Amino acid sequence: MNNFAYTQAASTKEAATAAQADKQAAFISGGTSLIDLMKSNIEQHTLLIDLNKLSLLGIENSAAGLRIGALERMSDVGEHPQVVQNYPVVSQALLASASPQLRNMASMGGNLLQRTRCGYFRDTAFPCNKRVPGSGCPAQTGDNRTLAILGGSPSCIATHASDLAVSLVALEAKLTIESPKGQPRTVPLADFYKLPGSTPHIENHLAPGEVITAITIPAAAHARRSHYLKVRDRASYAYALVSAAVGLDVQGGTIRSARVALGGVGTVPWRVPAVEQALVGKSATEDTFRAAAALAVRDASPREHNKFKLELAQRTIVRALLEVAA
Amino acid sequence: MSSEPQFFDQPGGVVGKPLVRVEGREKVTGKAKYSAEFPLPGLTYGVLATSTIAKGKIQNIDTTAAAREPGVIAVLTHQNLPKLAKTPNDAAGKKDIGAPMGFLPMTSDEIFYSAQPVAMVVADTLDHAIHAATLVKVTYQAEKPIASFHDSRAELFNPAKVQDGKEDGHKRRGDAKSAFASAPIQLTATYTHPVYNHNPMEPGSTTAHWEAPDRLTVYESTQGVTRTQSSLVAMLGMPREQVRVITKYIGGGFGCKGSTWPHTILTIQAAKAVGRPVKLMLTRKQMFTSMGHREDQSQTVQLGATADGKLTALIHTKVSTTSPWDNYAESNSKIIDLLYATPTFEASYEMARANVMTSTFMRAPGEAPGSFALECSMDDLAARLGVDPIEIRLRNYADHDYSTGQPWSSKSLKQCYARGAELFGWSKRNPKAGATRDGRYLVGMGMASASYPVHNSQGSARARLYADGHAVVQSGATDLGTGTYTVMTQVAADSLGLPMDKVRFELGDTNLPTAPNSGGSVAAGTVSSSVYLAVQDVWQKLIKVAVADKKSPLYKAKPEDVTAEKGRLFLKKDASKGEAFGDLMKRAELTDVEGMAQGKYGPGYESGHSASPAGPGNNTESASAHSMHSFGAHFCEVRVDMDLGTVRVSKWVSVIGAGRILNSQTARSQIIGGAIFGIGSVLMEATERDANYSRYTNADLANYHVPVNADIPDMTVEFVEENDPYINAMGVKGIGEISMVGVAAAVANAVFHATGKRLRDLPLTPDKVMMAGLAS
Incomplete structure (x- = not known):
């Protein structure tokens, strides 16, 4: 870890101004991810701008939906009664993340910006296009059991690690982003993340100085009847091999609307509209779920050690749908 | 027979009881000092920089940027580290040192495995050292490494010996191949295992303090202070009395702290170079490449049995990865050879050199993977015959x-x-x-x-009993965290007839009587025996005093007719004749009495049961005649x-x-x-x-x-x-x-x-x- 300066920002404008003045600056909220990256020498920042003084708090439920301040802690949101009741998939995704200690520290906005757990990215001795553009991607022919089968490129197959983001993408959540100049803008989370392509080091559409201030989730019947299922190597405190965030609105046995997104398989949180479309209008049965889930991995390109995800992704979707249909 | 401590099982004793750890309070209040927690005047901090390639040569090490950083005292590499009297880099040196690996990093420009230490930065604070270590710039002439025995370029060979020379690489008992070929039931299966790392909670750490050019004290996270001392003495070419090793608490070891690994001697040499104490604690990441691992391996079991499930043959072959220098493979076949009534047996080992560090013993070395292969195959046999898994084991x-x-x-x-x-x-x-x-x-x-x-083991203990009714008992053992402090206090208390809070047990210091490594499950048996026997030595000394003391009820008794129990010396034939040790010692003006003994564990132990001389037809009672x-x-x-x-x-x-x-x-x-x-x-x-x-x-x-x-x-x-x-x-x-x-x-x-x-x-x-x- 290098030496760095530290400052507390009193407003988003102040934060943005400080960030624009130093290209090596980073915002810090919970720090559970950033400090690790700095200790491992993966990121070297000359300035940390602490956002924790900003008033980006609040969990507000309304008829229109849920608004969550970006500095809310994962544990507070995950355990919030309104979230548990109306957006169970979000609560479950949060509580299946990390450990209680980390969730008590980690912020919602920071969670969405966490970086991949790919072992090649996390060790500076390896080449990695995401860390050092153009250096190569040993994961393509290396240990790729946990890596992506969807959205990858010859440059990068690193999996996006956030559980929360998978649930939010499924529910069509939007981010409120403030920049030093102009009005706050609103971006659907699904459009926020960038596929790696030939530039895996650019992971999202956040411009320098911009701050995520809030997350909004539209209210919907399929949000109230939703579920997050995470399959992993141990019962707790492990990243997903495959996860599924699903929501269903079933009326009279017929599916009116459906939302399905996958984690652990994509380079970004992976919503599967084809699966959703195949569910709508059908009866909520296991056969329907199976037929629809098969569409989830149509475009997958697995590597040597992660072929199992083709099957596991479908099964995870089916199981999660059975949970909410029950 | 007389040495058998029957009285432990009597009412009022503490041995065997479910007692909480005597050191528990120290641990939970943070008072217990682990090896990286000894503050020393002028302490400096060492951090290793390690190789990014697995095979090749260092072309150049540029330490200027690191050396320029604030607080940096020295940047040590193979070019400027003080030379050792002996290294493990040749077979004789390895043997003398008892080194787990036939190579010491930072003794040449060669790179044999990834994350091999190439430099150590010593600085005034840990933060300065960590950062400066990232600034050491190394350029390499890299070659393509071999990663394991699976590699198409790996060359397999049959070693004459495995487990660091302790076990034969090929074993045969009867004609297992023929027995297998003619067996009505034949099962063949292959089992594969990944690399495992011990990952104790406390990483390896060394604090090296040269108190004088001829006096070195090392605070080390080791499973055996004496074994570490022996290795250091050999490498440094110093007399044993000039090297002291201290380990008061260990946060787990599982075998990886059973040997002296490179970081220990490198820290000692760094401390010599900078003329100040140096502390080095391995990072979690470095724990995967600094203190050995359980090797990746594949094992095949061929099981021959009769139609009713009685074993006729077991054939075991193992293939595993080893380092460029050593033939290390844990000996899986031992347990396969002896667990069942198997009339014929054969085992062989194959290995291939790869660019990895040497693997080492890890909890139940050999028995853990060996039992996996055997016990799954026995389960297969049970399933094949439709017999209950316990029944198939009873049949064999x-x-x-x-x-x-x-x-x-x-x-x-x-x-x-x-x-x-x-x-x-x-x-x-x-x-x-x-x-x-x-x-x-x-x-x-x-x-x-x-x-x-x-296993065969031995160790010594010293017991000092004070007339006022307290005692200090010592042995240079180590407590892995499993309860050595506690159980030895219990054994000493019952042996002395004192309450536990009147007994202090000390361990983890080469200044104390020699004890074996806490490893191979030997510590509890060896150290408890030596503690028990050291107390018996105390009693023998006091009995001699008593029988010579006119005022003692035991005056003129034969020493062999006197025994001690619960702190009282008395006649074996008439327990009413005797006195408490305190009375005797006060009268004799003895403030304290010290006893010392060596306890033996395993085949080397000869109990009262083996009093008759070994000889043809007469050795069945000898301890060493038993498995x-x-x-x-x-x-x-x-x-x-x-x-x-x-x-x-x-x-x-x-x-x-x-x-x-x-x-x-x-x-x-x-x-x-x-x-x-x-x-x-x-x-x-x-x-x-x-x-x-x-x-x-x-x-x-x-x-x-x-x-x-x-x-x-x-x-x-x-x-x-x-x-x-x-x-x-x-x-x-x-x-x-x-x-x-x-x-x-x-x-x-x-x-x-x-x-x-x-x-x-x-x-x-x-x-x-x-x-x-x-x-x-």
Whole structure:
């Protein structure tokens, strides 16, 4: 870890101004991810701008939906009664993340910006296009059991690690982003993340100085009847091999609307509209779920050690749908 | 016979009782000093910079940027580190040092494995050293490494010896190949294991303090201060009395702290170079490449049996990865040779050199993977014949050790099976595999046998009894965290007839009497015996005083007619004639009396049972004529979600026969810990080595998975009462390793019973379990 300066920002404008003045600056909220990256020498920042003084708090439920301040802690949101009741998939995704200690520290906005757990990215001795553009991607022919089968490129197959983001993408959540100049803008989370392509080091559409201030989730019947299922190597405190965030609105046995997104398989949180479309209008049965889930991995390109995800992704979707249909 | 400490089992004694740790308060209040917690004046901090390639040569090391950083005192490399009297880089040096690896980094420009130390930065603060270490710029002439025996360029060979020269690379008993070829039942199966790392909670650490050019004190996280001292003495070319090693507390070792690894001597040399004490603590990432690992391996078992399931042959072959210099492979075949009544046996080893550091012993070295292969194959045999897994083991029960022909010193395996089955509810097991369902889960019950040898060991202790009724007892042993402080205090208290709070037990210092490594399950038996015998030495000294003292009721008694119990000396034939030690000592104006003794453990121990001279036809009572092992049985229930491939252990029972149990609470904890260690090894643990770079890709505890609470159910542990007069004065076998032998097989057998699928490629992660279901 290098030496760095530290400052507390009193407003988003102040934060943005400080960030624009130093290209090596980073915002810090919970720090559970950033400090690790700095200790491992993966990121070297000359300035940390602490956002924790900003008033980006609040969990507000309304008829229109849920608004969550970006500095809310994962544990507070995950355990919030309104979230548990109306957006169970979000609560479950949060509580299946990390450990209680980390969730008590980690912020919602920071969670969405966490970086991949790919072992090649996390060790500076390896080449990695995401860390050092153009250096190569040993994961393509290396240990790729946990890596992506969807959205990858010859440059990068690193999996996006956030559980929360998978649930939010499924529910069509939007981010409120403030920049030093102009009005706050609103971006659907699904459009926020960038596929790696030939530039895996650019992971999202956040411009320098911009701050995520809030997350909004539209209210919907399929949000109230939703579920997050995470399959992993141990019962707790492990990243997903495959996860599924699903929501269903079933009326009279017929599916009116459906939302399905996958984690652990994509380079970004992976919503599967084809699966959703195949569910709508059908009866909520296991056969329907199976037929629809098969569409989830149509475009997958697995590597040597992660072929199992083709099957596991479908099964995870089916199981999660059975949970909410029950 | 007279030396047998029968009185431990009397009312009022503390040995065997479920007592809390005497050092528990020190630990939870942070007062206990681990090896990296000794503040020294002028202490500096060492941090290693390690290689980014696995094979090649250092072309250039540029240390200027690192040296320029504030607080940096020195940047040491192979070019400026003080030279040693001896290195392990040649066979003679390795042997003299007792080094685990025939290569010491930073003695040349050669790179043999990834993350090999290339420089050490010493700075005034840890932060300065950490940062400066990242600024050491090394350029390499890299070559393509070989990553494992799987590599197409790897060259396999048959070593003459394995396990660091301790075991034969080829063993034969009878004609196993012919017996297998003619067996009515023939089973052949191959089992594969990943690399495992010990990952104790406390990383390896060294604090080196040259108090004078001829006086070195090292605070080291080691499982054996004496063994570390021996290695250092050889490398430094110093007399033993000038090198002191101290280890007061250890946060786990599991074998990786059983030898002296490179970081220790490099820190000592750095301290010499800078003329100040240097502390180095390995990072978690460095723990994967600094203190050995369990080697990646593949083992094949060929099992021949009669139609009713009696073994006629076992043939075992192992292929594994070793380092460029050493022929290390844990000896899996030992347990396969002796666990059952197998008339013929053959074992052979193959290995290939790769660009990895040398592997080393890790909890139950050999027995852990060996039992996995054997006990899964026995389960296959049971399934093949439609016989209950316990019944197949009883049909092959070894009434003596077939590998040596010797009788057992004691064996309670049948009792372990019976009691374990009862506690577990084994009778409810459906004989048919894949036939028990609970909702979405397939439920399976599995079991496996365990055994672990009583190795040959010895150690000394000193006991000083004070007239005022307190005592200090010492032995240079180490407490891995499993309870050595506590159980030795118990043994000393009962031996002295004092309450526990009047006895202080000290360990972990080469200035104390010599004790063996805490490893190979020898510590409890060796140290407790030496403590017990040291106290007997105290009594013998006091008895001599008593019989010469006119005022003593024992005046003029023959010393051999006097004994001591509960702090009182008395006539064996008339217990009313005697006195308390305090009365005697005060009258004789003795403030304290010191006793010293050496306790022997294992085949070297000759008890009263072996008093008759060994000779033809007369040596069956000799300790060394016996095969000495602890035995046990593990029972496991799993719930398998076959759709998603997840396996959860839902019930666990271990029943162990391991001689005298010194503290039923710490012993229970140790068995639970070992069983969890084994559950991790079968379900989730694996160090992933990239095949192209020969470098680990999950060297952290986020991605090297060990069990968390949610993976582990309530566990039941029981011990079978066992009185073994042949193994040592205390009758203690030790339980450090047997706790995990057979555990992996018990889980895998339960998975087989649940699913009808036999999985042999560890660990059994969801991908493998799910895909096995798909293959049907």
